[in-house]
Amino acid sequence: MPGREATRERGRVRGDVPDTAAITARSISRSFGRVDALREVSLRVDRGEIMALLGHNGAGKTTLVDILTTVLPASQGAATVAGYDVGRQGAEVRRRIGVTGQFTALDGRLSGTANLVLIARLLGAGRRAARDRARELLEMFGLSEAAGRPARTYSGGMRRRLDLAACLIGHPQVVFLDEPTTGLDPSSRLMLWEIVRRLAREGTAFLLTTQYLEEADRLADRITVLSGGRIVASGTAAALKAQIGTHAVQVALTDPTRHAQALRALRESGLSPHWEPGDALLSTPIASPAEVALVVRTLDTAGVSCARLTVNEPTLDDVYLAFAREVPRERADGRAAK
Ligand SMILES: Nc1ncnc2c1ncn2[C@@H]1O[C@H](COP(=O)(O)OP(=O)(O)OP(=O)(O)O)[C@@H](O)[C@H]1O
Structure with a gap:
């Protein structure tokens, strides 16, 4: 028309x-x-x-x-x-x-x-x-x-x-x-x-x-x-995957009650691991495949043993959790700022 x-x-x-x-x-x-x-x-x-x-x-x-x-x-x-x-x-x-x-x-x-x-x-x-x-x-x-x-x-x-x-x-x-x-x-x-x-x-x-x-x-x-x-x-x-690291290491712990300890140790080593209750695997993005050794060494030093460890491309879960974590949780929940 x-x-x-x-x-x-x-x-x-x-x-x-x-x-x-x-x-x-x-x-x-x-x-x-x-x-x-x-x-x-x-x-x-x-x-x-x-x-x-x-x-x-x-x-x-x-x-x-x-x-x-x-x-x-x-x-x-x-x-x-x-x-x-x-x-x-x-x-x-x-x-x-x-x-x-x-x-x-x-x-x-x-x-x-x-x-x-x-x-x-x-x-x-x-x-x-x-x-x-x-x-x-x-x-x-x-x-x-x-x-x-x-x-x-x-x-x-x-x-x-x-x-x-x-x-x-x-x-x-x-x-x-x-x-x-x-x-x-x-x-x-x-x-x-x-x-x-x-x-x-x-x-x-x-x-x-x-x-x-x-x-x-x-x-x-x-x-x-x-x-x-x-x-x-x-x-x-x-591009998002590249920003957080080229690979991600996924770990199944032998003792599933040790996740908190594993997360703490990996964070202290400068890594950004994530795991939520109910997840079978703990995942952490790494900057290069060479950092797999850092993950293994860190867990070993912390006395946490792994049943299985795999190296993959980062998933969007890795991306999402890495970026979303930057905003304090109370904001993500939508509560008013102080
Ligand atoms: N009409 C409304 N009155 C008051 N608060 C609201 C209203 N609509 C949304 N909000 C708040 O704004 C924020 C964003 O909500 P929104 O619905 O856009 O999120 P969302 O990402 O779509 O979430 P979901 O995946 O649960 O649908 C939340 O904190 C929500 O409680």
């Missing part, structure tokens, strides 16, 4: 936002009373890029996504999505984004097709175009066979796929995925990753929040780690 297009171009934020930017956030802060949920967060996601947002519970992920999707105003700072200012041009932003979870209220009595057709019609598509788009998406998500069944008969995984299909109906330029594969079986997970990659290759930008470090590692072009409302690390998985 040329008129609408012209209005869109006039409304586009002018200035320093280059054309390839799908999301820009500059010094975004948000407080809830005395709680600083986000503190001076700046990031950029380009068209066709997949960015993963990693963080503990309460790190600020939802708050950031809510601000970028115009659900919440920022207390400070500015952000654009698809070229529009989220504070001043909310309707323009909303027209160009897809948000998963938004359609969890899909009508269970309606079939998969009927649900998608209804949403397409609400977005202004003609009857024929709505049906075509619904068929295309149901096929893309492996739901063609179930297309005629009421959505309430779908499994959890199928409903999640239908939800993502629903958020893609309007060909959004930017898609926000909240924990996209939580609860999905491995094959549904792979299918979803494949669809996301394909859409990204076609130019759609994705911002996904995930607790699955493997998901961020395998799917995202770049990862942003949030802790206590601040960005504590950002970069490709490879």
Whole structure:
């Protein structure tokens, strides 16, 4: 529609936002009373890029996504999505984004097709175009066979796929995925990753929040780690891994009650080990394979013996724990600063 297009171009934020930017956030802060949920967060996601947002519970992920999707105003700072200012041009932003979870209220009595057709019609598509788009998406998500069944008969995984299909109906330029594969079986997970990659290759930008470090590692072009409302690390998985060390040593202790002692000794040797109750292995990133000897010597001197020791590439767990630790825990929990 040329008129609408012209209005869109006039409304586009002018200035320093280059054309390839799908999301820009500059010094975004948000407080809830005395709680600083986000503190001076700046990031950029380009068209066709997949960015993963990693963080503990309460790190600020939802708050950031809510601000970028115009659900919440920022207390400070500015952000654009698809070229529009989220504070001043909310309707323009909303027209160009897809948000998963938004359609969890899909009508269970309606079939998969009927649900998608209804949403397409609400977005202004003609009857024929709505049906075509619904068929295309149901096929893309492996739901063609179930297309005629009421959505309430779908499994959890199928409903999640239908939800993502629903958020893609309007060909959004930017898609926000909240924990996209939580609860999905491995094959549904792979299918979803494949669809996301394909859409990204076609130019759609994705911002996904995930607790699955493997998901961020395998799917995202770049990862942003949030802790206590601040960005504590950002970069490709490879760059983040390189920042904390080239390898990680994983150790299974012969006596599982000696973890605290092992952690203390390794820290005193200048290493950054981590282990949580319930973990089978204690892991510590090292700067070079030569430092394996330091780990062995340290544990030996501390009188802690190992049942097994392996050397691997650092995992995102190593990355996450190394960076997130830099913010005091009470901040990560979101409690107000003194
Ligand atoms: N409406 C609100 N009122 C008060 N505090 C809030 C509100 N929304 C969020 N917070 C606080 O802001 C901080 C960040 O919360 P947020 O939900 O953004 O974190 P999150 O990273 O999405 O966590 P989760 O993984 O648990 O969803 C938390 O301390 C939270 O308690």
